[in-house]
Amino acid sequence: MTQENQVSATPAAGGARLSRTLGLWNLIIIGMVIIQPTAPMGIYGVISNKAHGHVVTTILLAMVAMLFTAISYGRMARVYPSAGSAYTYVGQEIHSAAGYIVGWGMVMDYLLNPLICTAFCAKAAMNILPGPSYYVWILVFAAFFTWTNLRGIQTSAQMNEALCAGMVLVVLLFLGVVARWLWHTHHDPGFYTRPFYEPQTFHPAGIFAGTSVAVLTYIGFDAVSTLSEEVRNPRRNILLATVLVCLITGVLSGVEVYAAQLVWGSAPFSSEHVESAFAIISRQVGGRVLFQIINFTLLIANMGSGMGSQLAAGRLLYGMGRGNALPASFFGAIDPKRHIPRNNIFAVGAFALVGAAVLEFFSGRLGGGAYEIGAEALNFGAFIAFMGVNAAAFMHYVGREKRRSPGFWLVPILGFVICGFIWIHLSKPALILGSVWMTVGIVYGAIRTKGFRSELVRFDLPPEEAQP
Template sequence: MATNTTTVTSSAPRLRRTLTLWDLILYGVIVIQPVAPMSSFGALSDRGHGHVVTAILIAMVAMLFTGISYGRMARAYPSAGSAFTYVAQEFHPGVGYVTGWSMVMDYMLNPLICTVWCAQQAHEFAAALPVWGWKIVFAAVFTWLNLRGIKTSARVNTGMAAVMSAVIVVVFIAAIRYIFGHPHNDPIFFTRPFYDPQTFTYGNLFGCTSIAVLTYIGFDGISTLSEEAENPRRNILLATVLTCVVIGILSAAEVYVAQLVWPASQPFSNPDTAYVFAAARTWAPLFGIVGFTLLVANFGSGFGSQIGAARLLYGMGRSNALPKSFFGAVDAKSRVPRNNVLFVGAIALLGSFFISYGRGIELLNFGALIAFMGVNAAAFMRYFVREPEKKISNFLPPILGFLICLALWWSLSRDAWIVGGTWMLLGIAFGAWKTKGFRSGAINFELPPEEEA
């Protein structure tokens, strides 16, 4: 039986519970970013032959059920916010290891895809430097900033979210003026972004939805704030669900107007920056405004995710899961895992020359969906299987969340399956060897606390 290992004594110092429900929702929206679907709009439209709005709404349903599971598991383990911990505690450390290894894939791929996108957009602004040159620039800048130990403050992140929200309002106004200022004769013009009978197939829709999950990546971070939230048993779950709803509706609206302005029947010159060109069609200055906003958003995401990946590798090195002399080392001056920052930066740079933005999203979601399925399974085990009273409210959300995530995972491309499957098989083989068949204690995938100077 799973046990709660996070109990603390009454004399131990605790974090102040100051975060209200609205604070938690704002945190979730900032982490996910209100412009989340704009960068991937072209990849989504190409994969689904349109139907981006429908795909994002289906993904929202999957994330709602998964969010309920995350919120419930945060009650059981208030000091942890990791899918690895939930699955390892409820099933077996070996099963938790599989979930944790999928998380490593996510952490490593995020700075890579941000490098790819930033390079593509920067090339649109300054074509004199080729895309490969911009990839080198961004990978180097991400690495340099993290080696210096530079961080963005909560105030900066909140300010960026406010600016992004203002840009979204301008995009909506310009798009509405454009749409109603250009007459059309298509009787299903306003519903075609939801369903286009000429291009619709279930394969296209679910393939698109499997990529659309990226729109919600990061919502699970709310569960890490359990110790700082007022009434965490209620607010963590409610905030997670409401964040998914807010982001889902906002994202659906963003891609809906984009598909009306730039129908799926019209090819993109560059799918990676498709939303920027769609916005510019409504009002030319939006090319620079939206392009720069998304560049800043992806820059911040890439910069932050690189140190996250470096810290995860540091935790694995410190526990001897990876060679400690390299991965478990911390720079004495900056208190940053220098070797890991350089390692992740090198992977991001090299990978950016071989993996497209769209393919990178699929690979990232390959790992994310495994983690989501694990959390749903853990919630089902703890709150339905082990509970003496069998409630339908403890049965349906995790089961539906698991099945929808499984269907989306199954709908990923063949290439994503080959690369992701190879990664998982190599990781499982490594873990089995390192832990002597998962008998000597599993590898820890928890992010370690930041080192103090």
């Protein structure tokens, strides 16, 4: 690899730049770890109850739905290979103020994800080693996530590869145990088609309700686009990685829930067991050993997601800092030695630590409600970004380039409509929390621009790396 390929992104504070060292496979692995190969396990019970057992059907329908938005992300990354992701796409194609609003919504999403993962990992670790308190564990995990991301982008990529490999091995173990269980219990070929369609329990309304939850399996694929300035040949690799992450997640998740559904069928889960539904199924086919393995794997999965989301959050804040949407002297600075946005990594780690402590304080007083609201509030900012990217893709390819083939106008329209429908059907507390966050951002922008009379942001694009 040439020196020019290694370091050829937009100069930041002190002339330092992000380093182009990632390939297509690195992007796919980072995306998979942020989403988690075990993504459907945590929400399996909820989907099953809503869809009357047709979990695999809803997972595959959700994959098709999210592919529309993934294609829009990949196409816009070809036009604007920037760490700012949706913030840059919307700001360039629609309006700088719209880009700022989308970016502010993304900040909420990207800050809450490491926070939620830190809190989840602390709770899971307490089940394995109950000695240290919750507050000790959140300090351990927040520090570990931050240390890993401060080591540089290649260290983060290698760590993600190891975590992804471990999670995939556990998924394969689960599938193997289920296959052995089925070999001794079921021999009727018709039995194996019931997860896709069982006439007695198939209801369109239930399928639709389940699909709206199953979409959560794919949240996080957009983080790939925030690494546009650290990947070789971004115009090709970002598009491929974004779409492939969605496809691989859909296929792997579909296989996981198909196997689980063969074991459990369409029977509903009780309210006290809905969150641990997948682990309960694991215990049914593999005993307590597999039950504990699945629990431990969910801890590892959230560790990977926490590290990956902190990595992406640092790049988003860098893109906004460089564009002056946030104070450039802090958020737009690049460490000259490791070529990473060091200040942002520290800031996200500190936010996750303090936020996880505050979350525990309020969860104890609200019966766990604060944790659930925080987890769902992730989607408030995510779907604002998804709608914005679909709108930007339509404006660029249909409005500016005048492309009239259905692939260029139908894909972003469908992506926008689907994401908009999901967004307005978030829970009321999540909508209120998201609205407060957006109000704070708009007020901040108005103050900085004296009522939006002056330019708030600029969108400096990185130079292209030398092509082989």
